[in-house]
Amino acid sequence: MRRLADLYAILLVVWSSMMLGLYVIFGVVLPAELPLDMAASPGLLGTLKVALGAALGLLWLKLWRRLTYWSFRRAVKMRASDS
Amino acid sequence: MTVTSFTAGFLLTFLLVPKVAAYMRRKGMVGVDVHKPDRPAIPEMVGLTVVLGLTASAALVLVLWQAYTREFLAFIATVLIAAAIGAIDDLKGLGPKAKPLLMMLSSVPILLLGTYSPHPVFPFVGATRLTIVYPLLLPVAVAVTSNAMNMADPVNGVMSGTSAIILTVLLGSSVLLGRGIGLALSGLMLGPVLAFFWYNRYPSRVFSGDVGSLSIGAALGAIVVMGQLELVGIVAMMPQVMNAFYILSSVGGLLEHSTLPERPVRLLPDGRLDANLKPEAPMTLTRIILARGPRREKEIANEFFRLTLFSGLLAFLTALVIWGFR
Numbered sequence: 001m002r003r004l005a006d007l008y009a010i011l012l013v014v015w016s017s018m019m020l021g022l023y024v025i026f027g028v029v030l031p032a033e034l035p036l037d038m039a040a041s042p043g044l045l046g047t048l049k050v051a052l053g054a055a056l057g058l059l060w061l062k063l064w065r066r067l068t069y070w071s072f073r074r075a076v077k078m079r080a081s082d083s
Numbered sequence: 084m085t086v087t088s089f090t091a092g093f094l095l096t097f098l099l100v101p102k103v104a105a106y107m108r109r110k111g112m113v114g115v116d117v118h119k120p121d122r123p124a125i126p127e128m129v130g131l132t133v134v135l136g137l138t139a140s141a142a143l144v145l146v147l148w149q150a151y152t153r154e155f156l157a158f159i160a161t162v163l164i165a166a167a168i169g170a171i172d173d174l175k176g177l178g179p180k181a182k183p184l185l186m187m188l189s190s191v192p193i194l195l196l197g198t199y200s201p202h203p204v205f206p207f208v209g210a211t212r213l214t215i216v217y218p219l220l221l222p223v224a225v226a227v228t229s230n231a232m233n234m235a236d237p238v239n240g241v242m243s244g245t246s247a248i249i250l251t252v253l254l255g256s257s258v259l260l261g262r263g264i265g266l267a268l269s270g271l272m273l274g275p276v277l278a279f280f281w282y283n284r285y286p287s288r289v290f291s292g293d294v295g296s297l298s299i300g301a302a303l304g305a306i307v308v309m310g311q312l313e314l315v316g317i318v319a320m321m322p323q324v325m326n327a328f329y330i331l332s333s334v335g336g337l338l339e340h341s342t343l344p345e346r347p348v349r350l351l352p353d354g355r356l357d358a359n360l361k362p363e364a365p366m367t368l369t370r371i372i373l374a375r376g377p378r379r380e381k382e383i384a385n386e387f388f389r390l391t392l393f394s395g396l397l398a399f400l401t402a403l404v405i406w407g408f409r
Contacts, residue, residue, distance in 0.1 A: 003375050008393055011321055015397045026208045065332055075374035
């Protein structure tokens with residue numbers, strides 16, 4: 001398990017960021033009311049909210065991918081230094 | 084009811100596996116275990132027994148209790164459609180893009196019978212209202228879980244063993260959150276999967292084939308949707324979803340095994356497996372596990388089980404948070 005500590009840490013980061021992200025999307029972004037004339041165009045406001053939610057989701061995936069590649073390269077380096 | 088369906092499914096599948104395996108061997112339906120130095124031929128498509136055991140025990144439950152009739156019918160129909168697509172893929176071969184698209188069809192019974200709730204429950208915020216988006220996302224969800232399980236079968240016993248862990252987590256979470264249908268379906272599925280794992284564990288005596296992995300994956304998706312366990316299911320399946328995501332993002336889309344530029348792992352003469360360190364090799368969870376050095380196949384399988392147990396723990400924690408914020 002110690003050999004794969006990075007992988008367990010990534011799972012933990014992905015899980016906690018997902019919980020936080022879901023709270024931000026469903027607890028803050030989607031119920032948000034903007035004090036603008038946008039109330040007149042609820043369709044536009046809805047689209048903006050969904051786009052923001054999707055952008056957060058994509059950012060989360062990117063973070064996940066970066067962490068994994070960093071961990072893989074680190075493991076390969078450690079392997080080289082071990083041998 | 085859950086105990087009866089679990090026991091019936093387990094016993095039936097346990098008795099069926101040797102018979103179906105012998106039949107497949109006679110018919111020449113065998114696959115080479117490429118991770119063994121002697122490359123033994125193992126009976127393929129034996130995952131069919133999970134579908135048979137599941138269907139028979141569901142029929143028994145319906146006859147004895149007449150409970151959750153609509154949900155059981157939707158569930159069985161979903162698994163049967165997935166199994167049919169998997170069987171076609173095993174026998175004729177489906178393209179890498181056709182398989183996920185076709186798998187979306189397996190969710191049609193859930194949509195038609197209306198056995199879902201468009202109000203997924205999330206921690207901290209409770210039930211949400213996704214009446215328009217939910218039915219559109221449902222086919223995608225079932226396609227994702229089935230293909231993720233299909234991709235997460237890298238070494239002996241991993242697909243069936245990790246499925247059993249995920250089902251146990253879904254079962255426990257259903258009890259905690261009071262989701263009767265989630266409990267009934269997880270119990271129904273767990274028996275056949277555990278019986279199959281007995282034969283599929285390292286060193287495998289049978290292979291599931293796509294008929295097994297796609298139907299088990301679709302069943303997991305259906306349980307998650309029908310039991311309103313969406314987030315718990317996603318967290319429990321994180322290693323499998325991670326694996327699929329890494330493969331897709333590293334090869335730049337859906338590709339057939341044979342067209343991959345490099346294999347992610349290689350077999351050493353001493354029987355151990357090692358990561359392929361060439362940059363063009365696809366990123367998989369097995370390759371990441373092997374990045375620090377070569378390991379035996381059984382050790383890799385155990386690592387998959389530990390990772391799934393860890394994500395299962397996080398999934399149960401998620402269920403606890405949902406329960407706490409109700």
